[in-house]
Each structure stands twice: as C-alpha cells, then as structure tokens.
Amino acid sequence: MAIQLSLPIKLNDAATFENFLVAQGDSRQLLLTLLRDQWPYGKEPIVYLWGNRGSGVSHLLQASCHAASDRGLSVQYLPLSAMLEYPPTDLLDELEQLPLVCLDDIQLAAGRRDWEEALFGLLNRMRDTGSCLLVGGNVTPRELPLMLPDLQSRLGWGPVFQLETPGDALREQVVQFRAMRRGMTLDDGVARFLVNRAARDLHGLMDCLDQLESRSLQDKRRLSIPFVKQVFGW
Template identity: 40%
Template sequence: MPESSAAQEQPPQLALKIGLRDEANFENFCPRESLAAVLDSMTRPAAEPLQFLHGGAGVGKTHLLQALCHTTEGSLYLPLADVHGSPPRSLLDNLEMAALLALDNLEFIAGDSEWEEALFHLINRARAVNCPLWVAARRPAMELGIELADLRSRLAGGVTWAIAAANDEEMRRILQFRAERRGLALPDPVASYLCARETRALGDLMDTLDRLDSASLQRQRPLTVPLVKAVMGW
C-alpha cells in the first residue's frame, strides 16, 4: 500500500536537529554591538525568507544557527560539512516542510554540481512555501566558488549578514560572560592572558574554559595566570 501524501511530506528524521549542542542557545551568546541587527532579525519574522550569514571560522555562526533552531519548534539544522559526501537529492527532499531550516558550512558543497543543483531547488521549494531558510558560510556567496550561476544569484538575493571576528575587548568580555554563566570567576588579567595565548576561534576558547573550569574545581583554587600556565602548559 503506498504511503500517504502527508507521510511523504515529512522531512527526514535523520536531519532533525542533528548536531545541536545544548549550550548553543541565545542565553549563552554574549551580545555584541556589531551583531545587534542580526540578533534582532532572529527574534522576529522576516519579510525575506533567505538569510545568509558569512564570516571566518570560529566567529559564532554555528552557535547562532543552533540557537535559532533551539527556539523554533519543528526546525531543522543540517551541517553540510558532515553530510556533503552523501547523495543530496534524497537528503534534501522535503526539508522545506520544516518550520525553519538552517544550513551550515555551505563552503563544503561549493564546486559539487550535484549538490549545487539540489540546493538550488531546495531554496526554490523553501521560498514557495515561505519556509525561513538560514544559511552560513565562511565567505560571501559570490566568493565561495559556487559554479551554478542560478544558485549564486539565489544566495546573493537574500539578506546577507557579515559576522566579523571579535576584537580583543569583545573576546575578553565573551570569555568572562561564559565563565560567569557557569559560576566561574575570571579576573581581567586572566581573561586577557587567555585571549593573548589561545586561538581566536570561539570554540577553542570555550574548550579551554571548560578545561580550566574542571581544573579549578579539582584543585579548589581560583583561576589565576599561574594556574592557567600550569594547566595549559604555557
């Protein structure tokens, strides 16, 4: 007996909130003046369904996409870095039926003609049913190396948001904000030292903060520069 049309329209369960981290929410995202407009756009319906985030590795794009999915029931998050080796047609079928669709790591499918065509059709289907579509990549649409002109045009035709890397002061505030969220005191000298020694990627800084939090608890000592040097081997 053939499946009902309603069953056929359900998005693949494999993709449902794949890879969402519990801590990737708006409450854990330190507000920055430069991101005020994009954060505001994520909290209200937009006239343009396609929203394109671009910025270098570790600037917070994934956190923002996942936070948006956490707040939207029936949303779908799909990191293309994890699935670009799979056949795109079956994977992308019916994803436009989601309440909101977030596609991360778009740069991973650039130059793959099969993926580019499938993504182009998905964008068209999402627009036809007014499904909000958020896409993130490391570079603007016209600089990704996408070969399908129609796809480049679709991506460039949406609302584009440039996510800049945090400066030193913003990075220090982000570290202290996240430390405070977990009840960990992070004095200015320690935060500044971490920002000077660790990479600029927010993910690496958060991993380091996790490690230092555990060490502080185990040793029953507050975070100081000497403790950080001992734990990190710097």
C-alpha cells in the same frame, strides 16, 4: 524537535542567543533582533550569514534552531562539513516541510554539481511552502565559486550579514561573559592571559574554558593565572 536523520549531527547546547555576547551599540544587535523575531512567523524567507571560523556564524545558526525548537517548531541544522559524503537529494528531500532549515558551511557545496542542483531545488521548494532558510558561509553569496548562477542569485535574495572575527579585546569580553554564564569569575588579567596563550579562535577558547571549569570544580580552586598555567602546562 528536529527531524530524525541517521547523521552525526548534534546541536551545541551552549550555542544559544543568551550565550552570544553583543555589547551596547554593537552592529550585530540588528542581526540578533532579526533572528530572535523570525519565529514563529518567518519575516525573511532566507537570511545569509558569513564570516571566518570563530566569527559566530555557526553559533547563531544553532541558536536559531534552539530558539525555534523551544517554541515547538520542527527544525533541521545541516553542517555541510559533515554531510558531503551523503547523497544530497536524500538529505534535502522534504526539508521544505519544516519551518526552519539551517545550512552551515555552504561554501563546501560550491563546484559540486549534485549538491548545487539539490540545494537549488530545495530553495525553490521552500519558497513554495513558505519555509525559512538560514545559511552560513565564509564568503558572501556573490563570492561563492558556484556553477549555477541561479543558485548564487537565490542565496542573496534576503538580508546578508557579515560577522567580523573578534579581536583580542572582544575575545577577552566573550570568555569572561561565558565564564560568568557558568557561574565562574574570570578577572581581566586572567582573561587576557588566557586569550594570549590559548588558540586564537573562540572555539579553542571555549574548549579551554571547559577544561578550566572541570579542574576548578575538581580542585576547588578559583581561576587565577597560576592555576591556568598549572592546568595547561604554560
């Protein structure tokens, strides 16, 4: 289970490996294999994922937490977008005792010396304890505008993976896949209509799917283009 902190952190229940669509031959299969096989014995002390919003970085960080927790390991997910107002030394103290720590939005710590120094200290302590760190950012470690060169170097010690932002075709596949996982049928035409009209990122699409699932159950209607138009006023 996760360490108990009085922080506004909650893992997304849907952010699991099973809910992450990887087609046959997709280059991301290597990354998924690495992350799935990490636990309970960390094969890589640090893994760095980067990509734009909606690329799946946060999803895979949280999926790793779910998978490790399901195996009885203590984990901690820390999205820096919600953490920067807290003293970093208090947040990161003793996290090296956990088998897995996931730090999201690492780019937000760049240029903040207190955070950079605290992160550098955590990385050193985790190396000593043999714990594993999974880091998510929107650029490569080399492109982070960090004040501490040693922190930049350490963040790039392990494998670095880029996650491409999915195009329309893949977004259609993802929304159909996630609908199927919820027991709903979303045919190609409806999926294409939804992708063309909804928010461009996957987060927005999943929010739309939540609403469609709720209304479909409430109204006992199948997912069709007229029904989607009615729900969203399109």
